[in-house]
Amino acid sequence: MKALLLVSGLLISCLSYCQEYKSKYDAIDQFDHGLAMTVKNGKTGMIDIKGNEIIPNVYDAIDRFDHGLAITKKNGKTGVIDIKGNIIVPNEYDAIDKFDHGLAMTKKNGKTGVIDIKGNVIVPNEYDAIGRFDKGLAITTKNGKSGIIDIKGNVR
Numbered sequence: 001m002k003a004l005l006l007v008s009g010l011l012i013s014c015l016s017y018c019q020e021y022k023s024k025y026d027a028i029d030q031f032d033h034g035l036a037m038t039v040k041n042g043k044t045g046m047i048d049i050k051g052n053e054i055i056p057n058v059y060d061a062i063d064r065f066d067h068g069l070a071i072t073k074k075n076g077k078t079g080v081i082d083i084k085g086n087i088i089v090p091n092e093y094d095a096i097d098k099f100d101h102g103l104a105m106t107k108k109n110g111k112t113g114v115i116d117i118k119g120n121v122i123v124p125n126e127y128d129a130i131g132r133f134d135k136g137l138a139i140t141t142k143n144g145k146s147g148i149i150d151i152k153g154n155v156r
Helices: 002-022
Strands: 027-032 035-040 043-048 053-059 069-074 077-082 087-093 103-108 111-116 121-127 137-142 145-150
Touching: 035 053, 053 069, 069 087, 087 103, 103 121, 121 137
Parallel strands: none
Antiparallel strands: 027 035, 035 043, 043 053, 069 077, 077 087, 103 111, 111 121, 137 145
């Protein structure tokens, strides 16, 4: 009986808590890893389980966090933030793929490059295409010619 009362009390607290914050935002998504996506005036942000704004509602979209990082869209450009809302990669790319083994492909002005999880440019956006890295190497295409680069951006 005590457990039922405790669960009921928690449910009522959560419902009133959620209603309180729902009135501040146009929409609130479910919590995932302690954060919930919010929408306010057409912009996306995030709050923690205490209702603190962790990421302000300034983004057009925020992907789900993966290994502590999320891809963001703002004014037609793509960037990356961490789970605390710190900007890792400013919204300056046309596209950023999900990180794979600490690297992500980027697109900028029709050219492909590679960044790491800290936002460092590993391979500048100068290739027409870069294949997936396998055993530290990837096939590239630039000006109709193929080549090979390693995960440090060195041309082989």
